[in-house]
Amino acid sequence: MIPTISTALNTILGRATMLTHASGAGRAFELFVMTEVALGLRSSGFSVWLQRSDGTTIRSSDPIRRFIQRGGAPTGVAPASAGPDNASVIGFRWRTRPAWEIWNGIQFYGRSQAMHEIDVAIVPQSVGVDLRLSGGSPVGRPRVAIECKDVGRMVASMRCAHWSHAYTM
């Protein structure tokens, strides 16, 4: 144990407690990626909003404005009836066209029935509305899937996000 380093670390982690979680740094990178995507959409003229896990919109006038990411084991979409304390999403739409949702860390049932957690996924809002009725995992693939790799074999030199498009949902 190195007391001077321990003290300096604990001063930082006392403010940034999420970094003490096993998924904390990874989730931070995923949040960075999903909010950059959302901000890019906003800059391009899309309407963009934050949404609680019960489907309600987070507004600037709300007394509590929390964007919740989920730690722990991968899971599906929580039912709206479970309240607003599960994973938040980012919603967006182009004018009056149908809306979309950006999800973080949701498990999908693949076509092989195996489950896959997708770091950042974009799906039609109708999929989110349907799943929030009783909770569960979506089947198939999202329209856009982004795998966020903030470390890897090249560790410090590798911070990237891989994305793919799919048209099955």
Added chain:
Amino acid sequence: MATLDPRLFELFETLRASQLDWMIFELMEGIQAGRHPKESPDNLARARHEVQSDSSPEFVVSPMSEAAPISGDEQIEWAVQYVADRLDATLAELGKAADNLDTIVNGNAAKTTIIPKQGQQEVTIELADGDGARKLGRNDIVAASVELPGLRKELEAWSAQVRGQV
């Protein structure tokens, strides 16, 4: 594969005590992987241009060179820089994400250099788990970032000491 320098265990123990177990795994993996050559600036610029121009990127896969092993004193220097840089980069990502969330909700471009009063305007980031939620506001990110130079100084002091430089 490089053998971990036993002098690192003191650093690992310190990280473990601060609940940074994930960082220990990254350090071990990074040291054992060795130093890989980075992409050339030309390749990176070409990739950026192709992505930004929305053309289909053609990835040029260069032959993999042997990773250069990291050994001895170099492991100590590599590890202390990694710890500081990793926390620095992660806090920077959180700061940008917090700004982005504020911009989405409040409709204006937020600035990390301006610290709002706690609870006003800002969107709090929460990591929810079975053991409770870890909450983070922009004030916390700024306050944590301010402490990074102090951590870097202590890491470098320890590094110099164990390498017999002081």
